[in-house]
Amino acid sequence: MELLNWLAEPMLYGFMTRALIVTIAAALVCSVLSCWLILMGWSLMGDAVSHAVLPGVALAYIAGVPFSFGAFVFGAGAVALIGVIRSTTNLKSDTVIGVVFTTLFAVGLAIISKTPSQTDLSHILFGNVLGVTDGEFVQVLVLGVITLAAVLFKRRDLTLFAFDRTHAHALGLNTHWLSTLLLGLLALTVVVALQAVGIILVVAMLITPGATAFLLTRRFPVMLTAAAGISVLTAVVGIYASYYWDASTGASVVLAQSAVFTLAYVFAPRRGIIARARVRHAHRPAAAGAVQ
Amino acid sequence: MRKPAPAQHRRPAREAGAAAPALNIASLTVRYADILALDRVSLGLEQGNICALVGVNGSGKSTLFKAIMGLVSAGTGTVRIFGAGSKAARKNNLLTYVPQSEDVDWTFPVSVHDVVMMGRYGRLGPTRRPHSADREAVDHALEQVGLTSLASRQIGELSGGQRKRAFVARGIAQQARLMLLDEPFAGVDKGSEATLTSLLQRLRADGKTILISTHDLAGIPRFCDEAVLLHRSVLAHGDPAEVLTTENLARAFGEGATSGAA
Ligand SMILES: Nc1ncnc2c1ncn2[C@@H]1O[C@H](COP(=O)(O)OP(=O)(O)OP(=O)(O)O)[C@@H](O)[C@H]1O
Ligand SMILES: [Mg+2]
Numbered sequence: 205m206e207l208l209n210w211l212a213e214p215m216l217y218g219f220m221t222r223a224l225i226v227t228i229a230a231a232l233v234c235s236v237l238s239c240w241l242i243l244m245g246w247s248l249m250g251d252a253v254s255h256a257v258l259p260g261v262a263l264a265y266i267a268g269v270p271f272s273f274g275a276f277v278f279g280a281g282a283v284a285l286i287g288v289i290r291s292t293t294n295l296k297s298d299t300v301i302g303v304v305f306t307t308l309f310a311v312g313l314a315i316i317s318k319t320p321s322q323t324d325l326s327h328i329l330f331g332n333v334l335g336v337t338d339g340e341f342v343q344v345l346v347l348g349v350i351t352l353a354a355v356l357f358k359r360r361d362l363t364l365f366a367f368d369r370t371h372a373h374a375l376g377l378n379t380h381w382l383s384t385l386l387l388g389l390l391a392l393t394v395v396v397a398l399q400a401v402g403i404i405l406v407v408a409m410l411i412t413p414g415a416t417a418f419l420l421t422r423r424f425p426v427m428l429t430a431a432a433g434i435s436v437l438t439a440v441v442g443i444y445a446s447y448y449w450d451a452s453t454g455a456s457v458v459l460a461q462s463a464v465f466t467l468a469y470v471f472a473p474r475r476g477i478i479a480r481a482r483v484r485h486a487h488r489p490a491a492a493g494a495v496q
Numbered sequence: 497m498r499k500p501a502p503a504q505h506r507r508p509a510r511e512a513g514a515a516a517p518a519l520n521i522a523s524l525t526v527r528y529a530d531i532l533a534l535d536r537v538s539l540g541l542e543q544g545n546i547c548a549l550v551g552v553n554g555s556g557k558s559t560l561f562k563a564i565m566g567l568v569s570a571g572t573g574t575v576r577i578f579g580a581g582s583k584a585a586r587k588n589n590l591l592t593y594v595p596q597s598e599d600v601d602w603t604f605p606v607s608v609h610d611v612v613m614m615g616r617y618g619r620l621g622p623t624r625r626p627h628s629a630d631r632e633a634v635d636h637a638l639e640q641v642g643l644t645s646l647a648s649r650q651i652g653e654l655s656g657g658q659r660k661r662a663f664v665a666r667g668i669a670q671q672a673r674l675m676l677l678d679e680p681f682a683g684v685d686k687g688s689e690a691t692l693t694s695l696l697q698r699l700r701a702d703g704k705t706i707l708i709s710t711h712d713l714a715g716i717p718r719f720c721d722e723a724v725l726l727h728r729s730v731l732a733h734g735d736p737a738e739v740l741t742t743e744n745l746a747r748a749f750g751e752g753a754t755s756g757a758a
Binding site: 357358360361363366367368370371373374375377418421422423424426427 | 567599604607614622
């Protein structure tokens with residue numbers, strides 16, 4: 205009974221319920237996308253897109269248009285710019301990504317420092333899920349549903365593309381289009397998650413759940429489900445932590461995800477360090493016996 | 497010029513309109529920057545034959561496969577697969593390709609069964625949801641390559657030779673009519689090689705056309721109906737016994753290579 209009260213109390217406040225929904229939506233969309241991102245080796249791309257949206261968000265506030273519009277334009281623009289520079293130089297991807305996103309991030313900081321403080325920089329950088337407006341609430345939910353639906357509808361093609369793009373090509377699939385789709389969905393996901401955890405920590409939600417789930421299973425559908433489950437659980441933990449301990453919501457969600465990752469790293473059935481040590485241990489006497 | 501292939505009687509009767517050659521390449525030239533990899537290659541393959549592609553390292557075998565697949569852009573020349581262009585052929589599941597080395601992530605969380613199922617995707621709806629006929633095709637393909645008992649393993653948990661067979665199974669499940677196999681015997685033991693060649697012969701009996709590159713010259717006459725000797729352009733094409741002569745091999749491999757092989 206006490207536990208129920210403990211759980212119910214924050215939800216008596218409308219802004220807390222709304223924060224919980226936004227955080228769950230953001231974490232869920234991020235976690236689903238993270239499964240493909242980590243298999244594609246695109247973690248840094250996630251970092252890049254999330255930082256590159258800063259000028260878009262700042263300009264959107266100044267112009268009075270929805271922040272998600274500005275963020276998406278700059279996220280997608282960063283991806284396109286990275287693609288162009290990569291294909292016209294011999295520079296390695298991570299170099300190009302690094303140059304582009306730090307430049308855009310700096311542009312964002314410069315814009316904000318030059319404009320009268322209509323927007324609080326710390327809200328953009330670290331999220332402001334407790335202060336979500338009605339308009340932002342609707343934006344996040346609509347974009348979240350669209351992104352999730354698109355990813356799940358195309359999930360088998362995206363997995364094929366991530367695993368073996370030569371075969372995707374051999375089947376006559378348009379691999380450029382699949383790559384663009386995944387990057388576009390990445391930009392949308394970042395937009396969805398900005399409110400909840402802010403620009404700086406979005407990348408954690410885009411990597412950690414997928415990485416954790418990868419340690420737990422060797423089946424992609426299971427990985428997807430595990431990542432989604434972990435993200436919802438940690439979103440709830442984050443919201444309660446911010447209510448009862450007054451901790452930052454974004455930081456709490458990310459720390460909860462890191463904790464689950466650590467548990468998986470230690471205890472995962474096959475890939476965890478304990479399981480690995482056990483396998484090594486079980487084989488040692490047998491090998492010694494064979495020598496004798 | 498080349499004689500009619502000896503295995504023609506094996507070809508099952510085909511529906512009308514399917515008389516186009518399995519592969520017809522005309523004057524194909526491919527360059528990588530300043531490297532001329534293929535120089536005016538012309539090549540026709542009849543349906544229902546196994547054709548060996550032979551040449552030294554760097555003679556352009558893999559490039560030829562990639563050009564057929566549309567993976568490298570042809571500088572000049574044309575490639576027709578059953579009368580269709582490369583893209584149309586791929587969209588219609590006419591082509592399957594097992595590359596020399598798979599550029600895939602072996603830790604990827606997919607099972608052998610999942611990988612073979614990917615051969616069916618071109619025949620499935622937009623969400624690629626498989627039906628029971630697709631599962632049967634996958635099971636059948638796995639059985640043909642002898643991987644049924646390993647079907648639920650993660651793809652990276654197979655040996656090199658078993659991986660090759662898994663990708664061949666994917667091509668079988670795809671039910672493509674032209675199969676391109678780039679050195680499937682590399683790193684494969686004699687037992688697996690024999691399994692694979694008898695499998696190829698069964699696929700030929702089903703009407704498949706197979707182009708296979710190999711460095712195992714001695715094995716070619718056993719299971720191939722024709723051979724192509726490549727050295728940037730086609731040096732000889734026809735019956736294996738007539739193509740793989742000492743004289744031709746000397747032209748393709750250089751004098752040292754043939755005396756070593758003899
Ligand atoms: N990506 C590339 N960029 C530049 N040159 C290339 C590339 N791939 C192949 N080449 C060159 O093109 C020529 C043909 O190469 P290809 O890989 O087709 O030969 P191959 O017959 O398959 O050789 P192998 O028996 O070693 O597999 C070679 O001279 C090679 O150096
Ligand atoms: Mg090659």
